[in-house]
Amino acid sequence: MRVEIKKAKRVCGAKTILDVTNLCLESGKIYAILGPNGAGKTTLLRGVAGIDKEIDIELVFDGFTYSTGVHVGYMPQSAYLFDTTVEKNVVLGFVGKSEEKPELEKLAFEALAKVGMEKFSKTRAKSLSGGESQRVALARMLVMRKDLVLLDEPTSATDVVGAELIEKYIVDLNKRYGITFVFSTHNPSQAARIAHEVIFMDNGRINEKGDARNVLDNPQNQETEKFLKNWRLK
Amino acid sequence: MTGINNGIMEALELLLSLDGEIYSIIGLSLFVSLSSTFLSTFIALPVGVYIANNKFKGKKTIVRIINTFMGLPPVVAGLIVYLLLTRTGPFGEYRLLFSINAMIIAQILIVTPIITGLTISAVHLKVNAVKDTCHGLGIGRFKTIILLLNECKYPIVSAVMAGYGRAISEVGAIMLVGGNIQYKTRVMTTAIVLETGKGNYGKALALGITLLIISFGINWVVSSIQEGKDYESRNQES
Numbered sequence: 001m002r003v004e005i006k007k008a009k010r011v012c013g014a015k016t017i018l019d020v021t022n023l024c025l026e027s028g029k030i031y032a033i034l035g036p037n038g039a040g041k042t043t044l045l046r047g048v049a050g051i052d053k054e055i056d057i058e059l060v061f062d063g064f065t066y067s068t069g070v071h072v073g074y075m076p077q078s079a080y081l082f083d084t085t086v087e088k089n090v091v092l093g094f095v096g097k098s099e100e101k102p103e104l105e106k107l108a109f110e111a112l113a114k115v116g117m118e119k120f121s122k123t124r125a126k127s128l129s130g131g132e133s134q135r136v137a138l139a140r141m142l143v144m145r146k147d148l149v150l151l152d153e154p155t156s157a158t159d160v161v162g163a164e165l166i167e168k169y170i171v172d173l174n175k176r177y178g179i180t181f182v183f184s185t186h187n188p189s190q191a192a193r194i195a196h197e198v199i200f201m202d203n204g205r206i207n208e209k210g211d212a213r214n215v216l217d218n219p220q221n222q223e224t225e226k227f228l229k230n231w232r233l234k
Numbered sequence: 235m236t237g238i239n240n241g242i243m244e245a246l247e248l249l250l251s252l253d254g255e256i257y258s259i260i261g262l263s264l265f266v267s268l269s270s271t272f273l274s275t276f277i278a279l280p281v282g283v284y285i286a287n288n289k290f291k292g293k294k295t296i297v298r299i300i301n302t303f304m305g306l307p308p309v310v311a312g313l314i315v316y317l318l319l320t321r322t323g324p325f326g327e328y329r330l331l332f333s334i335n336a337m338i339i340a341q342i343l344i345v346t347p348i349i350t351g352l353t354i355s356a357v358h359l360k361v362n363a364v365k366d367t368c369h370g371l372g373i374g375r376f377k378t379i380i381l382l383l384n385e386c387k388y389p390i391v392s393a394v395m396a397g398y399g400r401a402i403s404e405v406g407a408i409m410l411v412g413g414n415i416q417y418k419t420r421v422m423t424t425a426i427v428l429e430t431g432k433g434n435y436g437k438a439l440a441l442g443i444t445l446l447i448i449s450f451g452i453n454w455v456v457s458s459i460q461e462g463k464d465y466e467s468r469n470q471e472s
Contacts, residue, residue, distance in 0.1 A: 074370035080364065
């Protein structure tokens with residue numbers, strides 16, 4: 001699904017916290033939104049997802065104009081799991097009839113296996129740690145097979161192994177089903193590993209957008225360069 | 235101390251001898267409190283969920299008014315209902331004053347803000363996380379509300395129990411609008427006031443003990459539900 005963000009603007013008092021125009025997201029690509037804290041990454045994702053109603057946004061999905069993202073899946077940064085088993089959390093988005101229960105259980109198990117959480121399928125979700133919850137929330141999001149998936153810092157609470165599994169899962173689904181992914185991150189290495197393109201944001205605006213390797217190796221914008229300097233030193 | 239000991243002995247005797255008047259008072263107390271709590275919940279729950287779940291102009295003012303009414307003195311509630319139901323009042327023609335219905339109405343006025351306020355607090359804590367998650371998954375509005383209620387069920391149960399606690403222990407309002415009429419509108423709290431005034435400490439204590447036992451029983455049930463849930467979580471985990 002090709003998505004064009006014609007405009008996305010949010011003003012808070014005298015301050016403009018988001019001002020994005022004509023941002024094109026091509027079908028089947030993985031986009032990483034990089035930028036410092038308060039750059040507007042989450043606000044942009046919430047706007048496209050249609051969650052933040054105070055954002056003045058105009059979206060074009062495959063040529064059709066919508067004011068909110070009706071075809072979009074969104075996973076917030078703080079993963080929220082419902083007070084039931086992990087397995088039921090994963091298939092929560094499906095309207096399940098009783099005869100479909102075994103199929104849904106299988107679907108949940110497979111999705112959980114992708115993020116290394118299959119042994120917890122019968123566990124109460126509330127007993128999981130932050131990182132484990134984030135992995136389950138991602139499995140729950142990805143099992144829905146949305147055309148465009150927005151992930152707000154999907155690995156912020158996970159350990160290295162968890163992050164690796166999540167990245168593999170995203171790449172796998174992107175290759176297999178052509179799902180477009182847009183994820184925000186503070187980690188340029190993660191963007192370099194899985195993103196096709198990088199969007200660099202600062203002060204609510206897009207400073208730079210382009211091929212991931214190009215932006216990360218040869219940033220044209222001063223703010224991007226400044227942000228990436230410390231990463232290169234490591 | 236002798237007076238108290240004698241009172242306790244007399245109270246136990248009255249309770250064990252299945253004294254008709256005592257048990258009719260207990261029965262009426264339970265009926266009035268349960269009815270008012272049930273009706274209050276019916277009003278407060280949707281209102282509380284709606285307020286917590288939506289942004290609208292004047293929301294803060296409404297919440298502040300509800301919070302103020304959470305501490306409404308029962309005698310004031312009783313006075314309002316009295317003035318509404320008295321012969322010359324706007325609802326005087328229904329002749330509800332000094333009836334069980336009047337007592338229930340007065341208690342609804344006291345209990346509804348409590349359940350509404352506590353429901354708003356309970357739902358407010360979860361509403362954004364639940365709504366964002368459901369929206370992100372493409373879950374519809376109705377299912378989102380059901381999931382939200384399910385997530386808040388324990389604090390909501392506690393809110394209802396707090397309301398019930400207030401209803402069963404309340405005396406000022408039902409005294410005013412019920413009139414404490416023997417075999418008609420006399421409930422435990424009004425009877426305790428009357429019997430203490432008459433020096434019948436045994437009867438007053440018998441009713442006091444019953445009130446305490448009922449409160450203890452309710453707390454026991456609520457705690458058991460919550461402990462049962464924790465136990466279930468631990469079992470699932472291991």
